[in-house]
Amino acid sequence: MKYSKIFLLSLLFYSCQPVSKPVKDDRTVQQLSLVKRLSMYDSLYNSEYNEIKKSELFDAEKEKLNSFILDSLKSSFHKWPVTIYKLKVEDWPSKYIDVTFMTPLGKVLDDKNPQNYSILIHAAVTFDQISVKDSLANLYNGDKVWISGNFSKRDTNQIDISSSPPEFLFNNPEIQVDLTRVSSKADK
Secondary structure: OHHHHHHHHHHHHHHOOOOOOOOOOOOOHHHHHHHHHHHHHHHHHHHOOOHHHHHHHHHHHHHHHHHHHHHHOOOEEEEEEEEEEEEEEEOOOOOEEEEEEEEEOOOOOOOOOOOOOEEEEEEEEEOOOHHHHHHHOOOOOOOEEEEEEEEOEOOOOOEOEEOOOHHHOOOOOEEEEEEEEEEOOOOO
16 A cells, blocks of 8 residues: 555656657758768867877868868758857948857757857858848847858868867867858748
């Protein structure tokens, strides 16, 4: 009798616990393939302890990442779900919108430090880009949006990708892009 009461009490206790729903990952196949590459490169880089080999590995993996974006992703992205991290207007050398988006390396952004372990996607939108500018005019930091565009290249056919400090390139990269579309809802 004693055990049945304990069992019933524990059943009641556990049935009152909130049930967490599985997190839906709405990132595109293209986004997920980039995340997978970054995770693989980060793992390889962090498993090397010899500083000389680590430096060589960093350069080799950075080049592979560049080739992957140029060749496999065709230097572009389409309808990536992202979150606006920073959105502000700058006026030097001329007026433009400085916007940074985030997409997590895991399934969700970290609530306390969302910019960590995320791909930071940065764009400078001129006021001549009317459709993109008008879309951004209705948005705020923290809003979820869908973006399309092209990865920016430097003069040397290298994707404009960096991190601060440099050794965080594979777990917290900042990629420069040229936006072609921003939407506050997914167009199916």
